[in-house]
Amino acid sequence: MKYVDEWREPAKARRYAEAIARVTTRPWTIMEICGGQTHSIVRYGIDRLLPEGVTLLHGPGCPVCVTPAGVIDAAVAIAARPDVTFCSFGDMLRVPGDGDSLLAAKARGADVRIVYSPLDAVALARARPERAVVFFAIGFETTAPATAMAVLQAEREQLDNFFLLVSHVLVPPAIETILGDPGNLVQGFLAAGHVCTVMGYAEYEPIARRFNIPIVVTGFEPIDLLQGLYLCIRQLEAGAAVVENQYSRVVRREGNVLAREALAKVFTVQAQQWRGMGEIAASGLGLAPAYKRFDALERFASGPAPRERPGECIAGELLRGRKKPCDCPAFGTRCTPEHPLGATMVSSEGVCAAYFRYRPRQAAERADGANPGRGAP
Amino acid sequence: MCLAVPGRILDTDGDDPLTRQGRVDFAGIVKQVNLAYVPQALAGQYVLVHAGLAIAVLDEQEALRTLACFTEENAEEGDA
Amino acid sequence: MSDSSFTAPACPLPAGASDIIELAHGGGGRLTCRLIDDIFRPAFGLAPDDFTHDGAELGIDGARLAFTTDSYVVRPLFFPGGDIGSLAVNGTVNDLAMCGAQPLYLSVGLILEEGLPIDDLRRVAASMRQAALAAGVRIVTGDTKVVERGKGDGLYVNTAGVGLLRAPRPIAPRRVRPGDTVILSGDIGRHGVAILAVREALGFETEITSDCAPLAAAVLDLIDGGVELHCLRDLTRGGLATGLIEIARDANVTIELDEDRIAVAEPVRGACEILGLDPLYVANEGRFVAVVPADHAERALAHLRRFDAQAAAIGRVIAPERASGVHLATLGGLRELDWLSGEQLPRIC
Numbered sequence: 001m002k003y004v005d006e007w008r009e010p011a012k013a014r015r016y017a018e019a020i021a022r023v024t025t026r027p028w029t030i031m032e033i034c035g036g037q038t039h040s041i042v043r044y045g046i047d048r049l050l051p052e053g054v055t056l057l058h059g060p061g062c063p064v065c066v067t068p069a070g071v072i073d074a075a076v077a078i079a080a081r082p083d084v085t086f087c088s089f090g091d092m093l094r095v096p097g098d099g100d101s102l103l104a105a106k107a108r109g110a111d112v113r114i115v116y117s118p119l120d121a122v123a124l125a126r127a128r129p130e131r132a133v134v135f136f137a138i139g140f141e142t143t144a145p146a147t148a149m150a151v152l153q154a155e156r157e158q159l160d161n162f163f164l165l166v167s168h169v170l171v172p173p174a175i176e177t178i179l180g181d182p183g184n185l186v187q188g189f190l191a192a193g194h195v196c197t198v199m200g201y202a203e204y205e206p207i208a209r210r211f212n213i214p215i216v217v218t219g220f221e222p223i224d225l226l227q228g229l230y231l232c233i234r235q236l237e238a239g240a241a242v243v244e245n246q247y248s249r250v251v252r253r254e255g256n257v258l259a260r261e262a263l264a265k266v267f268t269v270q271a272q273q274w275r276g277m278g279e280i281a282a283s284g285l286g287l288a289p290a291y292k293r294f295d296a297l298e299r300f301a302s303g304p305a306p307r308e309r310p311g312e313c314i315a316g317e318l319l320r321g322r323k324k325p326c327d328c329p330a331f332g333t334r335c336t337p338e339h340p341l342g343a344t345m346v347s348s349e350g351v352c353a354a355y356f357r358y359r360p361r362q363a364a365e366r367a368d369g370a371n372p373g374r375g376a377p
Numbered sequence: 378m379c380l381a382v383p384g385r386i387l388d389t390d391g392d393d394p395l396t397r398q399g400r401v402d403f404a405g406i407v408k409q410v411n412l413a414y415v416p417q418a419l420a421g422q423y424v425l426v427h428a429g430l431a432i433a434v435l436d437e438q439e440a441l442r443t444l445a446c447f448t449e450e451n452a453e454e455g456d457a
Numbered sequence: 458m459s460d461s462s463f464t465a466p467a468c469p470l471p472a473g474a475s476d477i478i479e480l481a482h483g484g485g486g487r488l489t490c491r492l493i494d495d496i497f498r499p500a501f502g503l504a505p506d507d508f509t510h511d512g513a514e515l516g517i518d519g520a521r522l523a524f525t526t527d528s529y530v531v532r533p534l535f536f537p538g539g540d541i542g543s544l545a546v547n548g549t550v551n552d553l554a555m556c557g558a559q560p561l562y563l564s565v566g567l568i569l570e571e572g573l574p575i576d577d578l579r580r581v582a583a584s585m586r587q588a589a590l591a592a593g594v595r596i597v598t599g600d601t602k603v604v605e606r607g608k609g610d611g612l613y614v615n616t617a618g619v620g621l622l623r624a625p626r627p628i629a630p631r632r633v634r635p636g637d638t639v640i641l642s643g644d645i646g647r648h649g650v651a652i653l654a655v656r657e658a659l660g661f662e663t664e665i666t667s668d669c670a671p672l673a674a675a676v677l678d679l680i681d682g683g684v685e686l687h688c689l690r691d692l693t694r695g696g697l698a699t700g701l702i703e704i705a706r707d708a709n710v711t712i713e714l715d716e717d718r719i720a721v722a723e724p725v726r727g728a729c730e731i732l733g734l735d736p737l738y739v740a741n742e743g744r745f746v747a748v749v750p751a752d753h754a755e756r757a758l759a760h761l762r763r764f765d766a767q768a769a770a771i772g773r774v775i776a777p778e779r780a781s782g783v784h785l786a787t788l789g790g791l792r793e794l795d796w797l798s799g800e801q802l803p804r805i806c
Contacts, residue, residue, distance in 0.1 A: 001423075001437055001440055001441070002383075002404070003383035003423055003435055003440060004383060004404070006440075006444055007444075012444075034379070036379060036380055063379070089428075116428065116429055117411075117428045117429025117430065118428065118429070119411055119429050119430070120429065139379065139428075140379060142379035142381065142427050142432065143379055143427065143428055145414060145430065145432065146427065146428040146429060146430045149395065149411060149413060149414075149430060152395055153395050153396065156395060192379070194379040194381045194425075194427060194432070195379065197381070197425060197432050197433045198432055220381075223444075227443065246443065248436070248439040248442070248443055249435050249436050249437075249439040249440035249443060250425050250433045250435060250436070251433075252433075256414055256415075256432055256433060258413070258414045258415075258416070259414045259432060262414070
């Protein structure tokens with residue numbers, strides 16, 4: 001068992017696709033919440049294996065896409081300080097705020113480093129006591145425990161040159177926002193397997209009951225996704241609305257208790273801005289009072305985060321499942337990965353970028369031949 | 378939303394609650410991984426790793442069960 | 458729950474994104490292509506076929522020569538399996554080889570940053586000599602400039618090269634035909650992962666070494682063996698996918714790839730899984746594709762396997778349905794590959 005290849009076998013995947021076709025009698029609209037799942041769906045062509053009428057919507061589960069522009073602007077301002085070494089996950093570097101991206105700041109001389117883990121940033125702070133090392137803590141419940149561990153290690157070692165710019169977000173409030181929207185189209189959810197690895201899935205049970213909607217905790221490989229969709233559609237066809245766990249090789253109902261304890265210790269739940277969706281109550285994590293001294297915003301106070309400006313981008317409607325990238329008049333024409341109008345195009349995990357990368361023909365059709373770099377026939 | 382990859386623990390080091398770590402093999406690449414959130418993990422087991430920390434031990438029985446549960450014979454009822 | 462009747466989507470326009478040079482302009486993808494099409498092609502009065510290949514073919518007094526140049530800005534200067542010196546020699550040797558030429562002479566231009574240790578320069582020079590010897594070329598002229606501290610990453614290298622064309626017929630995308638076979642000379646992704654692992658200090662215990670190597674001997678062996686070569690392309694930045702997309706675009710054909718025939722070494726695959734990279738887009742420095750008529754494919758493979766046992770036929774050329782491009786078979790049908798936008802960065806998600 002290697003836990004990867006087994007879930008990519010084409011013959012098996014086709015059998016699961018057939019099983020889905022057998023149980024489907026009506027059109028259904030299902031949202032996968034997680035950007036990693038969106039990536040797999042488009043990369044492996046999972047949506048094309050589904051019966052006519054089954055529609056997948058792609059939810060607000062790309063941490064890079066939902067990080068507010070104001071926070072990115074703050075990151076760029078902090079990174080530009082000569083005494084700061086700024087550490088970030090790789091894919092965050094390309095995303096612009098209202099102004100520049102971290103990559104542009106780096107090009108202008110800012111000390112911006114890609115790290116694989118927040119613990120690498122702690123190691124850097126340990127090794128370079130003369131520098132202020134700031135870690136850009138973005139991501140969902142999966143990533144927050146890594147940030148928490150970085151804080152706990154820095155606290156124990158009494159590092160006074162390690163800081164965090166925190167913009168962690170929580171999934172269940174976003175799901176409730178989408179389901180509570182009067183224009184909601186979503187009839188079933190695939191919950192994000194790695195978020196539930198940490199948090200478990202007990203908190204999804206009241207949501208399934210309250211909104212009478214099936215929620216299937218699902219993994220990330222092609223066969224995981226097909227199994228998750230099968231379970232979800234089977235519930236929809238039967239009129240059921242419970243939480244099921246497809247990803248049982250990893251996810252337990254209670255999640256990872258130690259990780260959850262670390263989250264409870266280091267963070268407090270607070271209101272949070274989501275790029276493209278606005279503010280959602282109790283949907284973010286901030287440093288708890290006992291850990292405020294690690295807060296980069298307090299240390300390098302750079303004024304209040306500006307509100308987002310409206311623009312042409314329909315990311316908000318995409319993230320709420322009201323539209324798909326192809327519904328956007330700018331997709332593939334005025335909005336491309338090189339010159340994105342919104343974060344869903346700029347992050348490689350964003351739904352528009354995934355569509356653009358793996359479905360360039362659709363983008364080309366949109367462009368009506370107006371896209372010179374694409375090699376028209 | 379979160380790229381997490383399974384890898385096999387080669388060996389573990391220390392038992393400190395914050396810094397316990399192990400060498401983990403990801404299909405040929407070996408890397409140090411923090412094991413603080415999976416204190417029960419042993420060498421030889423597979424862990425799911427995200428951003429340098431293991432967040433779960435993979436359950437082989439469950440893996441085999443879910444792989445088998447949709448095969449041709451029982452796809453109709455699809456029972457888990 | 459606040460703002461549940463949300464109506465105003467709020468993604469800002471990045472300011473002035475298109476009127477300055479960005480890193481992605483050097484990435485070998487769509488933006489590089491646009492620089493050539495929008496600026497160099499009109500400015501230099503280029504013919505449609507110019508700048509679509511790794512080098513230029515020159516006819517001088519009956520001699521058929523290939524001429525090319527390339528600049529090297531790799532960081533770090535030294536990495537497992539090579540350094541900026543061997544890279545600069547092999548890169549230009551390989552560009553000449555991709556024209557079907559026997560590489561003969563190189564020039565070396567060095568831009569040194571104030572403060573560079575002389576020892577580093579000595580190591581790089583020795584490595585260039587070694588690489589030139591191995592590739593059978595002579596370094597015959599050069600230039601050195603020094604820039605102030607902070608104006609360069611230690612050392613930049615430009616090499617230009619001249620070779621004697623040995624292929625009996627031109628090797629260029631326009632000769633690619635539907636029905637041709639696409640052959641890959643070995644496994645992919647080593648160089649990009651090796652560089653990333655060192656540069657970003659990713660802490661891999663397993664060392665992945667760059668595939669940096671001269672390709673001229675393999676190409677000349679194909680030519681001497683009588684293999685009809687329609688197109689050759691060495692796979693550098695942007696990887697296999699970018700190389701094939703360029704060929705498909707310039708030849709106005711569609712290329713269908715069999716992903717399971719494309720060799721990726723286990724540690725490279727593991728590193729790509731961890732970092733969320735697609736090996737098809739990861740850089741190489743010692744791999745190339747050959748597009749040959751289907752009835753020459755077996756012979757081409759027999760020759761290439763003398764140099765690398767993993768050489769394989771990985772796809773075929775078909776007539777374009779609507780637009781040219783590269784298609785990869787997936788579970789749900791063909792997926793079209795697109796240019797990369799700038800360098801691949803490790804993903805958290």
